[in-house]
Amino acid sequence: MTKVRLGIVGAGIASRELHLPALRKLDELYEITAVNSRTVEKAEDFARLVGTNPRIFRSYDDMLGSGEIDAVVLAVPISLNPGMIKRAVEAKVPVICEKPVAPNISAATEMLALSREAMVYIAENYRHIPVYREAAKMVSQGKIGRPVVFSWQKWVAFGRDNKYVQTGWRQSPKHIGGFISDGGVHDMAALRAVLGEVLEVSGFSARNFDFLGAEDTAIFNIRLESGVTGDYSVFYGSPVARNRLDIVGDEAMISIDKDMAELTISGNRKERILVNKSDGFVEEFRDFYRVLNGQKNVLGSVLEALKDLAIVEAGLLSSKERKIVGVGGLLMGSDLR
Amino acid sequence: MTKVRLGIVGAGIASRELHLPALRKLDELYEITAVNSRTVEKAEDFARLVGTNPRIFRSYDDMLGSGEIDAVVLAVPISLNPGMIKRAVEAKVPVICEKPVAPNISAATEMLALSREAMVYIAENYRHIPVYREAAKMVSQGKIGRPVVFSWQKWVAFGRDNKYVQTGWRQSPKHIGGFISDGGVHDMAALRAVLGEVLEVSGFSARNFDFLGAEDTAIFNIRLESGVTGDYSVFYGSPVARNRLDIVGDEAMISIDKDMAELTISGNRKERILVNKSDGFVEEFRDFYRVLNGQKNVLGSVLEALKDLAIVEAGLLSSKERKIVGVGGLLMGSDLR
Numbered sequence: 001m002t003k004v005r006l007g008i009v010g011a012g013i014a015s016r017e018l019h020l021p022a023l024r025k026l027d028e029l030y031e032i033t034a035v036n037s038r039t040v041e042k043a044e045d046f047a048r049l050v051g052t053n054p055r056i057f058r059s060y061d062d063m064l065g066s067g068e069i070d071a072v073v074l075a076v077p078i079s080l081n082p083g084m085i086k087r088a089v090e091a092k093v094p095v096i097c098e099k100p101v102a103p104n105i106s107a108a109t110e111m112l113a114l115s116r117e118a119m120v121y122i123a124e125n126y127r128h129i130p131v132y133r134e135a136a137k138m139v140s141q142g143k144i145g146r147p148v149v150f151s152w153q154k155w156v157a158f159g160r161d162n163k164y165v166q167t168g169w170r171q172s173p174k175h176i177g178g179f180i181s182d183g184g185v186h187d188m189a190a191l192r193a194v195l196g197e198v199l200e201v202s203g204f205s206a207r208n209f210d211f212l213g214a215e216d217t218a219i220f221n222i223r224l225e226s227g228v229t230g231d232y233s234v235f236y237g238s239p240v241a242r243n244r245l246d247i248v249g250d251e252a253m254i255s256i257d258k259d260m261a262e263l264t265i266s267g268n269r270k271e272r273i274l275v276n277k278s279d280g281f282v283e284e285f286r287d288f289y290r291v292l293n294g295q296k297n298v299l300g301s302v303l304e305a306l307k308d309l310a311i312v313e314a315g316l317l318s319s320k321e322r323k324i325v326g327v328g329g330l331l332m333g334s335d336l337r
Numbered sequence: 338m339t340k341v342r343l344g345i346v347g348a349g350i351a352s353r354e355l356h357l358p359a360l361r362k363l364d365e366l367y368e369i370t371a372v373n374s375r376t377v378e379k380a381e382d383f384a385r386l387v388g389t390n391p392r393i394f395r396s397y398d399d400m401l402g403s404g405e406i407d408a409v410v411l412a413v414p415i416s417l418n419p420g421m422i423k424r425a426v427e428a429k430v431p432v433i434c435e436k437p438v439a440p441n442i443s444a445a446t447e448m449l450a451l452s453r454e455a456m457v458y459i460a461e462n463y464r465h466i467p468v469y470r471e472a473a474k475m476v477s478q479g480k481i482g483r484p485v486v487f488s489w490q491k492w493v494a495f496g497r498d499n500k501y502v503q504t505g506w507r508q509s510p511k512h513i514g515g516f517i518s519d520g521g522v523h524d525m526a527a528l529r530a531v532l533g534e535v536l537e538v539s540g541f542s543a544r545n546f547d548f549l550g551a552e553d554t555a556i557f558n559i560r561l562e563s564g565v566t567g568d569y570s571v572f573y574g575s576p577v578a579r580n581r582l583d584i585v586g587d588e589a590m591i592s593i594d595k596d597m598a599e600l601t602i603s604g605n606r607k608e609r610i611l612v613n614k615s616d617g618f619v620e621e622f623r624d625f626y627r628v629l630n631g632q633k634n635v636l637g638s639v640l641e642a643l644k645d646l647a648i649v650e651a652g653l654l655s656s657k658e659r660k661i662v663g664v665g666g667l668l669m670g671s672d673l674r
Contacts, residue, residue: 148545149554149572151490155585202539202558202661204566208485208587217486219566221539221558229541229556231568235486239604240590248492250545253577267576322661324539 145251482588
């Protein structure tokens with residue numbers, strides 16, 4: 001089995017703390033042969049961290065054209081994703097890029113077409129997290145009967161000194177809704193995996209703190225194509241941390257606690273399952289490897305990533321325009337014009 | 338202290354199981370001297386239950402004109418409230434009437450004017466429930482800092498055989514949204530007591546069961562005048578029973594569990610309080626007595642009851658018209674035309 005030679009772009013939190021630990025566990029599949037960062041010092045620090053002496057490129061395009069990499073890993077500020085994905089595709093280098101695919105839907109219109117020219121894999125790790133994959137299985141197996149209502153309380157205790165809050169490009173975000181989209185696409189990916197596609201959203205969003213860059217609070221009222229309705233309550237800067245998705249069916253309720261990696265069924269049926277606490281990055285890079293080797297790109301497809309982003313944008317747009325916003329129309333760009 | 342002579346109208350669940358037990362505890366304030374019901378047999382059964390041999394009236398108007406009552410207690414199907422309140426006011430008999438004040442806002446337009454001619458007290462017992470009064474006090478004392486987000490999970494395990502579900506007029510309701518308004522006005526009264534007035538609502542509602550009369554499921558996305566946003570998730574026919582209001586502030590969270598009569602503060606500050614489990618009916622009839630004796634009608638005012646109903650109607654209207662609905666405009670009737 002030949003190792004895939006990776007070029008890492010971006011030496012921030014994602015590359016250092018999320019990707020590298022996962023790639024170390026997959027060293028039979030990958031080797032990091034190149035590193036590129038806007039700041040050479042950060043690239044050099046990261047190369048030292050990698051340890052296998054990858055080549056440092058001052059230019060992203062030189063790296064793409066070097067012939068020394070089989071795929072590129074993009075972990076850069078969100079607003080740079082579309083342009084850098086495009087350059088990889090034009091260089092015919094397969095790319096795996098951190099989510100969200102773009103700062104907003106209208107900035108992502110080219111992405112779908114590009115993903116047909118070369119392999120573009122959007123790294124939405126939540127599609128690989130065991131607790132949500134297991135929840136999806138249990139719901140589809142009818143363990144709660146017919147799903148009727150869901151309620152997601154996502155209250156994040158981000159203080160001023162939080163490492164993500166401290167990121168420069170997050171403090172003055174070019175992407176919609178700041179953390180609401182940055183984190184929200186994760187949750188929408190998980191929601192869709194468990195309950196299916198979203199039809200429309202009505203939302204209220206607000207900014208309550210000066211240090212979180214943009215809106216830090218939102219309530220999205222979500223109606224799914226299945227007819228299921230539910231709410232997504234997100235609050236960054238909360239004094240309490242909670243991330244629990246409750247789904248009530250006509251027979252039982254399932255409570256999904258991501259941080260505890262715990263699934264609890266209550267009601268007519270009782271069950272409690274603890275699953276692997278994985279954050280999904282190892283599973284994600286394993287899936288990317290399989291896709292590089294010819295497997296269909298399902299979990300990393302651009303369309304999936306666009307759907308996640310469209311739900312968040314629909315909620316933010318609804319709050320501004322005081323109307324219920326359909327996700328399909330937004331994906332077509334119609335609601336943006 | 339002279340006892341108030343009450344004429345009870347309606348011999349259903351409310352009169353038998355909610356009002357009578359409370360009035361028995363207040364026998365130094367009240368005596369039941371008259372009973373009226375559409376079905377004479379039910380009136381006779383109820384009179385026997387009362388035990389003090391109240392006079393049975395076949396006609397509501399005869400009771401009002403009899404001179405044998407100082408006030409009338411209306412516990413009749415919701416759709417009858419406006420007309421029967423009006424007849425009491427015209428007979429100059431003070432009236433205490435079960436909530437909601439009317440089947441919808443447009444049917445209640447006369448009520449405010451009528452309440453200026455004679456004393457009309459709307460029996461919203463939730464305004465008297467200790468757990469919500471205590472919560473309001475704690476929030477106003479700043480125990481959670483500045484309120485930011487609330488999330489109310491109100492999941493009611495009503496089966497086909499539930500006594501309320503079995504009520505004929507509830508099975509084919511003339512009031513908006515069936516149980517969504519019947520129960521919802523309670524919750525909106527409590528919400529307003531704790532967090533203040535509601536500005537606007539966006540909602541999705543749905544009917545999931547054939548036996549609950551009307552919409553049985555709704556998610557209301559609520560924005561308060563204070564800027565606080567939150568969701569109210571209500572599902573009748575749920576396999577699990579939960580009634581918990583979580584309010585997250587910038588310093589701490591308060592969780593209000595009505596059924597447990599429990600208040601829990603978590604976050605930077607920790608506290609747990611158990612209060613009296615009263616359903617508020619004794620407190621309510623005590624307040625009504627004080628109002629009869631000249632105290633200003635605050636907790637039982639028609640305007641308060643209209644505000645509760647307008648929030649629920651705004652949510653139901655929002656779902657139908659796919660827009661965010663302002664509560665003020667609805668109270669003016671403008672959104673209905």
